[in-house]
């Protein structure tokens with residue numbers, strides 16, 4: 102049996118991006134470790150937050166519920182503060198993940214990689230999927246940590262989790278055919294989500310299918326994934342769109358997870374369907 106370590110930016114990112122793969126790895130008897138870079142303190146503040154509880158506390162306990170749903174064996178927080186969205190003042194705050202020294206953060210992740218003798222590490226693609234500073238930083242720190250352990254752990258695989266831009270476009274068309282009139286999260290200007298439009302970092306969301314190398318079928322685990330999303334209740338208005346999706350549409354949107362194998366050159370033929378432990 103192997104060990105999977107998923108490195109994520111914020112509490113709740115684990116549910117959508119790699120939740121199915123974690124649940125599948127657990128079901129097959131692998132060890133599953135989640136490392137979250139930040140405390141998520143710039144998320145939505147729930148109305149019922151008590152005076153003796155911080156948003157970071159709340160998000161930590163929600164992560165434990167999500168971890169139980171997905172079969173995660175160990176959760177570690179690297180302890181950086183949330184850098185907020187692109188352009189927020191919080192990008193520049195001391196202690197924010199965006200401001201952190203990449204090598205220093207990578208040393209902390211590398212220590213866990215060594216401790217766990219990880220077989221598969223997941224990070225994000227080069228633009229963090231959608232340009233969020235903390236997600237871009239996960240890519241950079243993850244790549245650096247993998248370099249730091251490469252000599253001692255030469256067989257560890259590094260997979261960059263991302264969204265399949267072509268699949269998103271097809272999913273939106275399918276939703277419209279099924280009669281969904283208001284499809285998807287709208288942007289700041291109230292416009293309908295367009296997977297080909299640039300996000301606020303200038304890049305469209307995710308990665309074109311031709312640049313992906315691995316697609317993983319997690320369809321037996323989509324309900325676990327939905328439970329993990331729901332576990333992050335304080336952020337649920339962000340996620341409610343996903344939670345309210347009809348079962349068939351949710352399975353279509355979340356039944357596969359998409360990766361770029363860090364050391365494999367995409368040949369343009371699109372992803373093969375496979376598994377991270379094959």
Ligand SMILES: [Zn+2]
Pocket residue numbers: 110111114233236
């Ligand atoms: Zn995030």
